[in-house]
Amino acid sequence: MMSTLEAVRISRGLTQIMLARAASVSQTTISLLESGHSTASTASLDAIAAELDVPAALLIPPAxxxxxxxxxxxxxxxxxxxxxxxxxxxxxxxxxxxxxxxxxxxxxxxxxxxxxxxxxxxxxxxxxxxxxxxxxxxxxxxxxxxxxxxxxxxxxxxxxxxxxxxxxxxxxxxxxxxxxxxxxxxxxxxxxxxxxxxxxxxxxxxxxxxxxxxxxxxxxxxxxxxxxxxxxx
Known part of the structure; x- marks a missing residue:
């Protein structure tokens, strides 16, 4: 099942590497978040959400x-x-x-x-x-x-x-x-x-x-x- 973060990222035409660089986080962080195996700090989640131009709260619930x-x-x-x-x-x-x-x-x-x-x-x-x-x-x-x-x-x-x-x-x-x-x-x-x-x-x-x-x-x-x-x- 595709996560909300992955769905938003793909809809923006971004790879994990592109999003990680833009949000100043590691690709591993993006990968773990998308697979549901990790949680990010508030600062990291806010940075990712800002790059995707969506509310951070949208990325938390399961898709x-x-x-x-x-x-x-x-x-x-x-x-x-x-x-x-x-x-x-x-x-x-x-x-x-x-x-x-x-x-x-x-x-x-x-x-x-x-x-x-x-x-x-x-x-x-x-x-x-x-x-x-x-x-x-x-x-x-x-x-x-x-x-x-x-x-x-x-x-x-x-x-x-x-x-x-x-x-x-x-x-x-x-x-x-x-x-x-x-x-x-x-x-x-x-x-x-x-x-x-x-x-x-x-x-x-x-x-x-x-x-x-x-x-x-x-x-x-x-x-x-x-x-x-x-x-x-």
């Missing part, structure tokens, strides 16, 4: 646990994954302070080996989604407790990423540079990760794609087609 659900491609550098994890960690910290009771309402699979498409249909029913395609998936997610934020996802090779902290708290990062259609699909894909997390295995990305297709644009059932024809007469 919330963060789990990225997307399997990053092998070509994505580890430093990019760390940067995104740090940004999720800080976002969850802010949410704990501003919206402490926010909980998502995404159910988990209760049928073993249930197809991803069936789980998508089940979630649409649970959320009382209107028949046909989803026109605004971001608004839908936020109305059910998934907080969506615009974040630069450069280097990740995706247009959206989801993470959870604990059982009932979820965040979605959406790249503001993505066009609306690509962003909607990416968000639906990440929603698949959140909905299917308890049943994911090696083919999780394929299952998330299957979920996204069914959730965004479910096939029109025969009775629904008949009803639409009647309404047009």
């Amino acid at each position: 919330p646990p963060v789990q990225l659900l997307h399997t990053m491609k092998e070509s994505v550098p580890a430093r990019v994954t760390k940067r995104i994890t740090a940004e999720f960690t800080l976002a969850f910290l802010r949410i704990e302070r501003l919206l402490p009771v926010t909980r998502h309402t995404i159910g988990t699979p209760d049928i073993e080996d249930e197809p991803a498409s069936a789980q998508a249909e089940r979630l649409r029913l649970q959320w009382a989604a209107a028949p046909g395609g989803v026109l605004d998936i971001v608004t839908m997610l936020e109305s059910h407790g998934v907080i969506c934020l615009r974040r630069d996802l450069s280097g990740t090779r995706v247009n959206a990423l989801a993470a959870k902290s604990g059982r009932w708290r979820a965040l979605m990062f959406i790249d503001p540079r993505a066009d609306a259609e690509d962003a909607s699909w990416a968000v639906a894909h990440e929603l698949g990760h959140l909905a299917l997390q308890e049943a994911m295995d090696g083919d999780q990305e394929d299952r998330a794609e299957e979920f996204a297709g069914e959730f965004l644009a479910p096939p029109i059932r025969a009775p629904e087609v008949a009803r639409r024809r009647c309404r047009r007469r």
Whole structure:
């Protein structure tokens, strides 16, 4: 689990050595603080906080646990994954302070080996989604407790990423540079990760794609087609 200090440091684009030099402390001090194996003097903590431009009190409490659900491609550098994890960690910290009771309402699979498409249909029913395609998936997610934020996802090779902290708290990062259609699909894909997390295995990305297709644009059932024809007469 990433510490609050590590998350803030990474979000500022600093290495441990860079921060240690700027704050006039040793790299060992930074390393031990980030791993939770040491405490710093008030003077050292104040110096570190000043360099990071945050209150010293922010660096003391443990950070919330963060789990990225997307399997990053092998070509994505580890430093990019760390940067995104740090940004999720800080976002969850802010949410704990501003919206402490926010909980998502995404159910988990209760049928073993249930197809991803069936789980998508089940979630649409649970959320009382209107028949046909989803026109605004971001608004839908936020109305059910998934907080969506615009974040630069450069280097990740995706247009959206989801993470959870604990059982009932979820965040979605959406790249503001993505066009609306690509962003909607990416968000639906990440929603698949959140909905299917308890049943994911090696083919999780394929299952998330299957979920996204069914959730965004479910096939029109025969009775629904008949009803639409009647309404047009």
